[in-house]
Amino acid sequence: MDKELSLQKDLFSRIKELDGTRHAHLYVAFVVCGVCVGQVLQCYTDMLITCRINRENPTCFQLIDCKDDNCTTHVLAIINDKTTEDRNMLMNEATNILVRCGLIPKKHGELFSVSRGWCEDSLCVVDRNAAPFFGVTSVGVHLNCFVRTEHGNVEVWMARRASTKSKYPSKWDPTVAGGLPVGMGLFENVIKEAEEEAGIPNTMVTIGAKSAGVLSQMTCCSDGSCLKQSLYFIWDMEVDKDFIPHPADGEVDKFERWSVETLESEVRQGERLRPAMRLVATDFLIRHGVITPDREPQLVKIQSAMHQDRYIFPHKGAIDSGASEN
Amino acid sequence: MDKELSLQKDLFSRIKELDGTRHAHLYVAFVVCGVCVGQVLQCYTDMLITCRINRENPTCFQLIDCKDDNCTTHVLAIINDKTTEDRNMLMNEATNILVRCGLIPKKHGELFSVSRGWCEDSLCVVDRNAAPFFGVTSVGVHLNCFVRTEHGNVEVWMARRASTKSKYPSKWDPTVAGGLPVGMGLFENVIKEAEEEAGIPNTMVTIGAKSAGVLSQMTCCSDGSCLKQSLYFIWDMEVDKDFIPHPADGEVDKFERWSVETLESEVRQGERLRPAMRLVATDFLIRHGVITPDREPQLVKIQSAMHQDRYIFPHKGAIDSGASEN
Numbered sequence: 001m002d003k004e005l006s007l008q009k010d011l012f013s014r015i016k017e018l019d020g021t022r023h024a025h026l027y028v029a030f031v032v033c034g035v036c037v038g039q040v041l042q043c044y045t046d047m048l049i050t051c052r053i054n055r056e057n058p059t060c061f062q063l064i065d066c067k068d069d070n071c072t073t074h075v076l077a078i079i080n081d082k083t084t085e086d087r088n089m090l091m092n093e094a095t096n097i098l099v100r101c102g103l104i105p106k107k108h109g110e111l112f113s114v115s116r117g118w119c120e121d122s123l124c125v126v127d128r129n130a131a132p133f134f135g136v137t138s139v140g141v142h143l144n145c146f147v148r149t150e151h152g153n154v155e156v157w158m159a160r161r162a163s164t165k166s167k168y169p170s171k172w173d174p175t176v177a178g179g180l181p182v183g184m185g186l187f188e189n190v191i192k193e194a195e196e197e198a199g200i201p202n203t204m205v206t207i208g209a210k211s212a213g214v215l216s217q218m219t220c221c222s223d224g225s226c227l228k229q230s231l232y233f234i235w236d237m238e239v240d241k242d243f244i245p246h247p248a249d250g251e252v253d254k255f256e257r258w259s260v261e262t263l264e265s266e267v268r269q270g271e272r273l274r275p276a277m278r279l280v281a282t283d284f285l286i287r288h289g290v291i292t293p294d295r296e297p298q299l300v301k302i303q304s305a306m307h308q309d310r311y312i313f314p315h316k317g318a319i320d321s322g323a324s325e326n
Numbered sequence: 327m328d329k330e331l332s333l334q335k336d337l338f339s340r341i342k343e344l345d346g347t348r349h350a351h352l353y354v355a356f357v358v359c360g361v362c363v364g365q366v367l368q369c370y371t372d373m374l375i376t377c378r379i380n381r382e383n384p385t386c387f388q389l390i391d392c393k394d395d396n397c398t399t400h401v402l403a404i405i406n407d408k409t410t411e412d413r414n415m416l417m418n419e420a421t422n423i424l425v426r427c428g429l430i431p432k433k434h435g436e437l438f439s440v441s442r443g444w445c446e447d448s449l450c451v452v453d454r455n456a457a458p459f460f461g462v463t464s465v466g467v468h469l470n471c472f473v474r475t476e477h478g479n480v481e482v483w484m485a486r487r488a489s490t491k492s493k494y495p496s497k498w499d500p501t502v503a504g505g506l507p508v509g510m511g512l513f514e515n516v517i518k519e520a521e522e523e524a525g526i527p528n529t530m531v532t533i534g535a536k537s538a539g540v541l542s543q544m545t546c547c548s549d550g551s552c553l554k555q556s557l558y559f560i561w562d563m564e565v566d567k568d569f570i571p572h573p574a575d576g577e578v579d580k581f582e583r584w585s586v587e588t589l590e591s592e593v594r595q596g597e598r599l600r601p602a603m604r605l606v607a608t609d610f611l612i613r614h615g616v617i618t619p620d621r622e623p624q625l626v627k628i629q630s631a632m633h634q635d636r637y638i639f640p641h642k643g644a645i646d647s648g649a650s651e652n
Contacts, residue, residue, distance in 0.1 A: 117626060117627075118619075118623075118625075118626050119623035119624070119626075185620050186618075186619050186620050187618065187620050210614065210615030211612075211615045211617075211618035211619060211620075212612070212613055212615065213612045213613060213625070213629055214619055214625050214626055214629055216626050216629070216630060231626060233619050235615075236615075286537075286538070286539045287538055287539060287613055288536065289536030289537045289538065289561075291537075292512075292513065292537035293444075293512050293537060293540055293559050294511050294512050294513050294537075297444075297445035298445070299444075299539070299540050300443060300444055300445075300540055300542050300557060300635065301443075301635060303539055303540055303542070303633050304542060304633045304634060304635040305635075306633070307629045307630045307632070307633035308630060309626065309627060309630040309631075
């Protein structure tokens with residue numbers, strides 16, 4: 001195998017490195033109102049099934065055997081879930097337990113929605129710090145500002161994260177990257193983040209940024225914890241050759257224009273990108289004709305791995321989650 | 327639910343209509359050299375397991391119980407597969423049986439490769455007319471020629487298939503659409519088809535067409551037969567406002583420039599497109615910022631459904647396909 005081919009083969013492995021589904025055997029599906037909304041590490045289930053809204057009420061999480069075709073799997077379900085308010089109180093109590101056990105230092109205060117997936121009905125809420133323990137879907141927006149040079153080549157504005165960031169300091173992101181706050185529209189968030197992070201005027205983004213789809217993958221921490229579906233919503237914006245983004249809110253310490261060759265080299269073999277941004281960069285390179293099927297034999301698998309739907313846990317059986325079993 | 331939202335919801339259903347995985351229970355995995363290369367309707371397996379290379383040899387297809395986690399599934403495997411030549415002879419004999427049973431009228435003569443997927447090693451060959459019975463991967467190339475109008479709107483050149491075509495006469499395709507002949511490169515095929523079907527000069531395609539990725543879905547005929555992985559390799563080419571493609575080889579009877587609104591209306595509720603081209607058109611509309619996540623709540627599921635990897639059949643267990651069991 002020649003060197004080029006061996007590097008090409010590697011891209012799929014690098015995309016798969018980010019895929020946490022290999023840790024799925026450590027988890028049980030987390031079911032609310034009969035719907036799989038996430039997953040919980042098996043080692044936490046004993047702790048959670050002691051959880052009750054108050055002393056008068058029975059325990060509310062239950063570990064249930066679930067027959068699916070010929071297989072039996074376990075799911076952790078909220079059984080005593082008569083109302084949304086009950087479920088919210090229960091998730092709050094579960095968060096208290098996570099704090100007491102030292103798994104999270106404290107509550108964050110901001111609440112995340114628990115639902116089957118993006119744009120699905122919210123079934124309850126959970127504190128932001130506890131959300132990863134339940135596999136709650138994570139949503140980010142990403143803007144690639146790019147330039148076409150005189151020779152027709154594409155170059156991309158990349159952002160180096162501030163060295164003071166708690167996660168991935170000094171690693172490189174697309175021009176703009178941000179998490180989605182509750183209650184905000186996706187494009188609205190792109191416009192806001194572009195101004196905050198890169199000083200790009202609202203009107204420029206409103207007119208120039210074009211939605212380019214969504215990437216989805218089941219990601220987790222390197223130790224296998226915090227398995228969740230991550231959604232990366234993508235926008236591209238072609239900008240003038242003389243356009244320069246500038247750090248505005250301190251999240252980014254510098255911007256740099258990269259050739260697509262540099263970007264490709266980074267996704268294939270570099271360590272400068274924030275690891276999850278390999279997906280966003282690879283998608284950009286595929287959509288812009290840089291990574292092509294004639295050069296990349298693994299393209300089908302790579303694109304499939306970047307568009308996973310969340311439901312990796314077999315769970316078709318009906319669970320009567322409305323009735324208490326106690 | 328307002329009318330717009332109900333139409334939006336419908337797009338996922340229309341993409342899923344093309345997805346044949348709902349028929350998977352009618353099939354068994356087809357395994358060669360221990361690798362799943364396709365699937366065969368269960369009702370054909372009895373016929374195939376009588377198949378042998380010649381009278382002196384034992385039967386070569388075997389129906390095997392395969393333990394996968396706690397589930398038992400059946401796979402049809404070629405057991406007596408010592409050499410590629412043996413396997414080729416066996417697939418040829420299987421094709422003779424399909425002809426004798428009237429399932430195909432005659433051999434085609436052109437041979438298709440049988441492999442785990444696109445760009446994987448070929449394990450044997452099968453006659454083109456028999457390939458669908460074994461779920462052999464189907465590969466097509468697709469070119470979207472598009473124009474940016476003075477107002478910045480995108481319009482796409484669409485091709486109406488000739489009324490004499492045996493499949494989907496008079497339905498609409500992207501500007502250029504063609505199957506991949508054995509031994510030809512993908513982009514090489516785009517260049518060839520663009521000239522043959524639409525009279526577009528080679529140099530124009532070589533310079534202007536940009537690869538934009540691949541779509542993959544398990545498709546089947548409307549009666550549930552011929553389940554296979556279909557790969558749609560996509561190119562976009564921006565063309566001048568005065569560019570007009572013209573029918574060259576009789577495959578297309580006319581070209582027409584459609585607004586993206588017309589194209590979106592077709593994928594959402596029309597019947598003019600060749601059904602599988604809904605995927606290609608939807609992908610174009612997503613990549614070009616027409617179908618956006620703020621307007622399309624099902625976007626994650628839609629993109630996931632358009633990027634399935636082929637292996638829908640549980641098959642992890644090792645099958646010692648090298649040794650005869652007879």
